[in-house]
Amino acid sequence: MKSSSKHWDTIFSNTEDSKLGWYEKNLSQTLELLNQIPDWEKSTVFLPGAGTSVLVEELLSRGVKLVLNDISIEALNRVKGRLNDEGREIDWLCQDIAQPVQGTIPDVDIWIDRAVLHFLTDEDDIEGYFENIKSTLKAGGHAMFAEFSRTGAPKxxxxxxxRYSIEELSERLGSSFKLVSHFDYTYINPYGDPRPYIYALYKREN
Ligand SMILES: C[S@@+](CC[C@H](N)C(=O)[O-])C[C@H]1O[C@@H](n2cnc3c(N)ncnc32)[C@H](O)[C@@H]1O
Incomplete structure (x- = not known):
């Protein structure tokens, strides 16, 4: 089955955050990579497939500007409800991130994908996703990924x-993106199951 808004809306309508298979309160791994970017708190960050992650509040509390994308309006509405007035400053973008980004968004300094890219399985969709990074991210900007590794669960x-290796991520980004840092991390989901991830940070040089 392909990733679709209906599929994800059903999940978000029926599941409280702490029961989601990817729920993560501890953002240490993401912050470890972010902290390698000079002055990252002054950035505009694009979160593809933001879901209902508490990373949104963490980034807002540090002063970043946000573009929040998700294919699921249920997920975005849940975050909007949590934020109240703070949400006014955010650019909300409900669309499939494999399709060209719609409307006008600010120039992006940092792209943070946590467990979204790996749901794209058609080659056209994967290519569309990487085109969006290249069309929205500034030269000198950074792209960060946390994806199921090749040894991770298949579903x-x-x-x-x-599932991704560093080699594949680097190849798909192309030679203008330089690998800054990467590590393996095994996330334990709310049901106690280990989920091996790769974390990677790239800098766009031109
Ligand atoms: C595993 S969850 C991760 C959520 C969030 N990034 C986090 O760290 O908790 C995957 C998210 O990607 C969204 N998603 C899946 N396919 C998508 C697509 N093609 N375009 C945009 N969002 C998508 C889902 O609705 C869901 O919110």
Whole structure:
């Protein structure tokens, strides 16, 4: 089955945050990579497939500007409800991130994908996703990924995954992106199951 708004809306309508298979309160791994970017708190950050992650509040509390994307309006509405007035400053973008980014968004300094890219399995969708990074991210900006590694589970949220190695991420980004840092991390989901991830940070040089 392909990732679709209906699939994800159903999940978010029926599941409280702490029961989601990717729920993560501890953002240490993401912050470890972010802290390698000079002055990252002054950035505009694009979160593809932001879901209902508490990373949104963490980034807002540090002063960053946000573009929040998700294919699920249920997920975005839940975050909007949590934020109240703070949400006014955010650019909300409900669309499939494999399709060209719609409307006008600010120039992006940092792209942070946590467990979204690996749901794209058609080659056209994967290519569309990487085109969006290249069309929205400034030269000198950074792209960060946390994806199921090649040794990870083949499915999540009932969907088949395209799992990643550093080599594949680097190849798809192309030579203008330089690998800054990467590590393996095994996330334990709310049901006690280990989920091996790769974390990677790239800098766009031109
Ligand atoms: C595993 S969750 C991760 C959520 C969030 N990034 C986090 O760290 O908790 C995957 C998220 O990607 C969204 N998603 C899946 N396919 C998508 C697509 N093609 N375009 C945009 N969002 C998508 C889902 O709705 C969901 O919110």
């Amino acid at each position: 999540c949220a009932g969907l088949t995954l395209h």
